[in-house]
Amino acid sequence: MNSFDQNNDLERWGVPAIESTFNIDPKLRNFEKDIRRRYAIYEKARNAINDAEGLDNFSRCYKEFGVNVLPNNGIICREWAPNATAMYLKGTFNNWEDWSYEAKPYGKWEMYIPPTSEGSCRINHLSELLIVIETKKGEKLERVSPWAKYMVEENNALKWKFWNPPRRDVVLPTNRRPKKPTRLRIYEAHIGIASNRCEVTTYRQFTEEVLPRIRELGYNCVMLMAIQETPQYSDMGRNVTNFFAPSSRFGSPEDLKQLINTAHGMGITVMMDVEHGQASDHARFGLNMFDGSAEGYFHDRKTHGNRHFDYTKWEVLRFLISNLRYFMDEFNMDGFRFNDVTTMLYQDRSKHGQPSDDYRQYFGIQMDVESMAYLMLANDMLHNFYPHVLTVAEDNSEMPGMCRPLREGGLGFDYRLGNAVPNKWMKLLNENRDEDWNMGFIFHAMTSQRKCEKAIVMAESRDQSMKGNETLVSKLMRHEMYENMSDNKPMSHGIDRGLSLHKMIRLMTHTLAGDGYVNFIGNEFGHPDHVELPSIENNWNRDLARRRFELCDDEQLRYKYLWRFDKSVNHLEEKYNWLSARPGFVSRKDETDKVFVFERANLIFLFNFHPTKSYPGYRVGVDKAGSYKIILDSDEKYFGGHGRVETSVEFPTKTGSFDNRSNSVLVYLPSRTAIVMANTSTQPTGYYNYNVADSGTIQTTTSYGRVPCHW
Template identity: 25%
Template sequence: MKIKNAVVAHSLLSEHDIYLFREGSHTRLYDRFGAHATEKAGKAGFQFSVWAPNAEKVAVVGDFNDFQADSHLLHRRGDHSGIWEGFIAGPTLGDSYKFQITSRMGTQEKADPFARQSEEPPRSASRLCTLDYSWSDDEWMAKRRAINALDAPLSIYEVHLGSWRRIPEDGNRSLSYREMAHQLAAYVTEMGFTHVELMPVMEHPFYGSWGYQTTGYFAPTARYGTPEDFMFLIDTLHQAGIGVILDWVPSHFPADGHGLANFDGTCLYEHEDPRQGFHPDWKSSIFNLGRNEVRGFLMSSALFWLDKYHVDGLRVDAVASMLYLDYGRADGEWIPNEHGGRENLESMSFLRSLNEAVYRDHPDVQTMAEESTAWPMVSRPTYMGGLGFGMKWNMGWMNDTLKYFQQQPLFRKYQHDKLTFTIWYAFTENFVLPLSHDEVVHGKGSLIGKMPGDEWQQFANLRLLYGLMWAHPGKKLLFMGGELGQRREWQHDESLEWHVLQYPSHHGVQSWVKDLNRVYRQEKALHERDFSGDGFAWIDAQNWEESVISFLRYGKHRDDTVLVVCNFTPVPRHDYVVGAPRGGQWQEVLNSDATLYGGSGMGNLGQAEALPQAAHGHGHSLSLTVPPLSVMVFKPVPENRASS
């Protein structure tokens, strides 16, 4: 039955809201737009609001009116804001709905840009919900500022929810949010990671995009459950003492018909000119960040996940593609900025405003930029001229280090600078060292598959890679499966190769990552000064002939010191002399060649004594047995303990 004029003129938007919306500074638009349960004249229903300035009429169609055209027409506000709104009695929680938008280009049905829940793909309608969840993470929220601080240990386990674990007995389906909650919390706790980073959970139509082609900027994907189920997952992780970082994609969006593209019959959210509005690499649309209403939409999305879902950080995807107007484009395919340059001034302004809003309202979280170029001051405050991110992924370290490790050990001495150069810029940003999903897809193979040599050498190399990463200045990120040493390249429609843990070499890698995390968290020298040159000093960076490096890491107090020695060849080094900043006993706290990890068992019987024999500019030195393809970490034994 068609119901005409069943929409009551009503608004959640005040004049001040409209002012901030037009200004681009409204960071809580999700409280005003979309669908909100409310009551009018004693009748329960929902208030609907949508921005469609170029529409001729807008209706809400859904389960409550059998998706009949024009059943519930919204009212256009008279303030030239382009907002359509109204109250509809009758819809109930769980109902599906869309906005039916008529313009000069015809009529189309669009999902709600501010929907908090979506139908499970391939269905594409929005669903009415209230986010009714009772949190139990007060203890975590009270202490997370210290946990997320720049001087705290940050070891991130990157997870793709659909392929971490699957249930082969049930059609090889993915775990739901609730099924995953306790399993993931228990595993991450056992492994010693401090945080998980979830690849984009925002609703996306194509599963194979891994979430990076987002359509629902306020809705967790329905593939694994409801919004409340996703809250349960985060809550469970928090109660286990584990932080949650979400991947977030403000750089581009897909052209699916139900999404943001040509939303009101015009390029509303995207640029109209394809030289600005079409992404050639990903065949997607680019947000028009010169439009204030679009800036507010994206900033509200970022704040939404922090406000409503208690997340502890946002990793912002593809920042480089936002910063450069010529990203992925040939000459003539891009439009210079007003000064004739290739820098995207609108994106720079947006990112600064975003970070200012995040840290203003949530000073106990972090934002992280995936920025793959040498753009300066990405993780420096905006008042210093920076972009305002808390941290930045160190893609240079990742590329150089993996290129080095892919060399046969015999030829590594000719690539020695790839190991040592990273320190030259290690403190120019607050870096995260990433071994992410990007390194194990699209034919790149697994991490273990990149390692040269026979099977023993491959596993020794992988342990050495992880040991170097955990000892190197910078926070840590490892993609799931890397801790297993699985040989298969990551497949998004398959579970990780958990069965390989029955083999000693794979189990040894997992044990090694556990112990790396344990020592990394225990030893302040390995995390307190990750972003300061005062926290690092070379002992010997010049031994390219033997492919051995040694260095010191310092905490805020000089008593917190560790000494690291890495051997990148399969040749053991006996009586190898390393300078030491103090005499006495040094405990061998980590040795990747221990038999526990699948190594040969060479070492120094747990400790070595620094004698008053000068070396490498220090007054004392250690004479060590350095195992093949290994990393060792030593720390000084306190004098009272050494004498007992």
């Protein structure tokens, strides 16, 4: 069959439930051939794997490749190096002599090392190892196994250490995994910066000091970044060299296991970032040029010097799929955020950074169908073997179908995470005076996610916390966040404005924009400093490589108000479940009053963005008759506000249509204030602080910002 006929065959490939895709988004029917083609490449790869080895065995090859101890304390060593003419293992265990591998078919190399006469393992725990490869050009290259499970930085270089701790030191899970959350409230964290000390925080310190904070704040998931080993601490996890090695800068693999086990005991799920689109171009202890060949695991394309994986190669699929399985099995991980998926989806990785209503941007010759097929295969494996798993695609382009099931021709992710919402908030702040804020712009920013695809949203991204960027607090308060955050000083206009808008922006994002919410470590209390990890450029300074939690713990500082508000919002969601409710019904977006009102999960959310005008007796439409009570008020003094609203007052409804609602209430709506109200007939008894219980869902109507779906 020639390539033309083969392409036609792929474009006619059967997709079991493709009509569901077209029913959800009819525009996709114009790209039916492309959807069938990417599904065909995925299914052909999956079928080939199942026929040859079985996906279960194929995805557990972290037990077969690299250097692994067998039950009899013998050691099996196996690598893929098709350009090698000879391969050796050496290390402290054999006084750095070259022990030879045996060549096997398909570019594989194997060696078996029997146990000692006493039955013990010949390679001691933490012994240093190296692989020596002879190439077709006659070169002798010292390399680290791509499957190495522990690397240690010594003398500004990574060294491979054999990880085989005594059984007494191995951490086994003692706490059951939490149930798969239906509503994700994510705390995104970098282990190394997670303390106020000018040092690299460890897994153990994070477990003891930060996990209790996360639980108290009401987050039910922690997302760990920069876990996979990189050559430089300052890489922030972006240039991975050793995919199976948790970074030793934070401690041992067993320490990471204990962190996860402790989090599970607190009811917190744990996800980690994986970099499966590209790898560091470092050759000595990375994948690049492992066997002397420029191809190996990669295409010839590069981005910022990093190498892009070639997903058409059998051993690349084995390596990446097994990498996911390794962290699920050995560390009891709950899921993954696939970093920078946007760079994997398209042939030209420099162009597709923004969402578009023109679907031609996403399909056709610019599709990287092999990358998409890999992502589909990864989701297939993970969701089949681990029904509880969570997969998140970091995609700023908003590729249609990213979070639809495989059987519909989607890529199979549970959630999408992108920067569209925080970018819109910064655009509003950068380009408009407060009195000129456009409610229609806010409506579009909060409700423009893809139909029937779950989205995790954020008010500010982790990138905004990095050097050269601005967080909400730094944008809103400028220099005043260093000078006027003492509660012993009169409240300045800048701090008053900053505290008010910080709370309002984060509350609206949390409640209206998506199906999950993520906060980057420290932003919950408005951390004043950006993040800058030590490097040669800053003379290895650690002052900004930390999070100063003492600021929100200090009762004399106003950071505590933002921390309290963040905690109250999360606990409110825990009771009322708006993240799993149908999309919000926006009943008012008044450009003159600067008032925005919507309903979700039977709660009424009222936002008065006007900088100076307060509205007594403001009429607000509500769907359900009865009496309403304020359950959250951003202006309360407990949250650093002015206490202008009497929260104990009940507001009876008045019958009669208003703002497309059957009833209405009159409320006092102060300037720069957000209020949440609940019908007293559905409010639970004995609720804690500002929490309310779920009372059902609202009806589907064409006025919803996003099309509601049954998941």
